[in-house]
Amino acid sequence: MTETDILKSISENLSQRKSTAALNNYEVLCNNIKYVNNLLNWGVNSLRVLQSQLETTFKDDCLVSADFKDNTKPLFYFRNIVPRIVLNDISILEKFVSYTEPDNRHGITIDDVGKLQKSFIDYNNLVTSARQFIDSLVADAYQLTLLEPKSTNYQVLVSLNSFNKYATKSIRQGLFNTEIENSLIEFETLNFNQWANSHITKCAHKSFGEKVDFLFTNLNLSAEADFKEEIKNLFKFSSEFTHIGYVSTFFTSSNASEVIFTDDISPYLPSTENFSELKYKILETATKFYSIIYLPTLLYSFRKSFELNIYQIFEASLTNLQEKIIADLKTRNNQYYFFIRQGLIASDNVVDLTCMCGTTNHWQPPHDLAKIYCKNCGSKFNLLEIEGDPGYIMTSSGPVKVIGSSVPDFNDLSPNKKMELMKTWEELMKKNK
Numbered sequence: 315m316t317e318t319d320i321l322k323s324i325s326e327n328l329s330q331r332k333s334t335a336a337l338n339n340y341e342v343l344c345n346n347i348k349y350v351n352n353l354l355n356w357g358v359n360s361l362r363v364l365q366s367q368l369e370t371t372f373k374d375d376c377l378v379s380a381d382f383k384d385n386t387k388p389l390f391y392f393r394n395i396v397p398r399i400v401l402n403d404i405s406i407l408e409k410f411v412s413y414t415e416p417d418n419r420h421g422i423t424i425d426d427v428g429k430l431q432k433s434f435i436d437y438n439n440l441v442t443s444a445r446q447f448i449d450s451l452v453a454d455a456y457q458l459t460l461l462e463p464k465s466t467n468y469q470v471l472v473s474l475n476s477f478n479k480y481a482t483k484s485i486r487q488g489l490f491n492t493e494i495e496n497s498l499i500e501f502e503t504l505n506f507n508q509w510a511n512s513h514i515t516k517c518a519h520k521s522f523g524e525k526v527d528f529l530f531t532n533l534n535l536s537a538e539a540d541f542k543e544e545i546k547n548l549f550k551f552s553s554e555f556t557h558i559g560y561v562s563t564f565f566t567s568s569n570a571s572e573v574i575f576t577d578d579i580s581p582y583l584p585s586t587e588n589f590s591e592l593k594y595k596i597l598e599t600a601t602k603f604y605s606i607i608y609l610p611t612l613l614y615s616f617r618k619s620f621e622l623n624i625y626q627i628f629e630a631s632l633t634n635l636q637e638k639i640i641a642d643l644k645t646r647n648n649q650y651y652f653f654i655r656q657g658l659i660a661s662d663n664v665v666d667l668t669c670m671c672g673t674t675n676h677w678q679p680p681h682d683l684a685k686i687y688c689k690n691c692g693s694k695f696n697l698l699e700i701e702g703d704p705g706y707i708m709t710s711s712g713p714v715k716v717i718g719s720s721v722p723d724f725n726d727l728s729p730n731k732k733m734e735l736m737k738t739w740e741e742l743m744k745k746n747k
């Protein structure tokens with residue numbers, strides 16, 4: 315291609331935007347966004363409780379490990395700094411949670427469907443908050459892993475130096491005292507090339523990518539190579555939005571009118587659906603990051619900071635928190651298999667499919683195979699047809715009723731019948747071992 319070919323393709327394709335519909339189902343997206351947003355919000359509230367315990371625990375000389383007891387040693391000073399870092403992270407997490415709430419579709423009609431339209435400002439707020447989330451939590455997790463004076467000095471002094479360039483007098487007065495002034499003066503004696511390696515500062519992993527690599531290695535997460543790339547890709551994608559790149563601005567600042575879609579709940583627009591699709595993707599990445607990187611990093615840091623019995627108390631609550639978030643996140647967009655009596659598909663009967671999330675989906679005739687998924691959690695259903703009237707089928711996870719069989723549902727059986735069936739199942743499992 316020549317330079318003119320490239321410019322021509324930009325002119326023809328990236329200057330007038332087509333309206334596009336997202337590939338996901340909007341109702342499912344909203345349900346999943348609500349679920350994961352609630353989950354993360356719960357995770358942040360739990361962190362708030364933990365942060366206050368952390369602050370109290372660090373104040374007590376008897377509870378911290380030997381190196382943190384002695385005020386002639388640098389680690390002593392992390393007793394104030396660590397709880398503050400966690401508190402800063404809570405603020406960032408709370409902002410992110412507030413920008414990733416599901417759309418409020420209550421009472422939306424054709425006349426005011428424009429309220430659901432998503433534009434440049436919405437995209438920019440969402441992605442910028444994702445950028446702040448990932449950028450700050452990676453930087454802070456890095457500091458919490460190291461607990462190294464020169465590295466913390468570097469991060470704070472670089473921040474202070476920038477802040478000082480433009481802050482107003484009143485803001486400066488609220489923050490700067492002689493000690494801080496002197497620290498900054500000391501930092502200002504360094505030339506730029508010395509910032510990352512001097513008598514007071516150090517930064518061995520300057521870029522975002524280097525810090526991410528460091529964190530994954532430290533937590534021994536070599537099996538999560540794809541997720542590591544996902545984190546770096548979110549960073550690059552969000553840079554494009556935060557720095558008002560050409561493509562992201564073009565994509566989000568359209569004034570073209572949109573077609574109106576509708577579902578069981580209310581009318582909506584293609585831009586609403588596209589936006590929710592992105593929101594869900596970001597929310598899922600961020601929540602996974604929180605559970606498999608951020609929380610384990612806190613734990614890693616506490617191992618250095620506290621006496622063993624105190625560490626074990628934190629370990630129990632952090633592990634519970636982490637496991638619940640991981641398990642709940644996995645309940646979205648799964649694949650489930652159902653056994654179904656042959657002849658039921660394409661009959662006149664409504665087929666009730668109860669998903670693992672507890673929602674019963676009523677599959678209406680003429681049984682369109684594209685419509686067998688759970689509206690609540692987005693899981694896809696696969697059907698395995700069985701001949702005759704087979705009753706229950708023994709699977710590795712227990713007896714399962716074949717949908718459409720003449721036997722009662724397992725839960726409606728009498729306790730004796732249930733026991734009998736479980737016994738048959740157990741014997742069968744023993745035989746097949």
Ligand SMILES: [Zn+2]
Nearest residue numbers: 669671688691
């Ligand atoms: Zn479901």
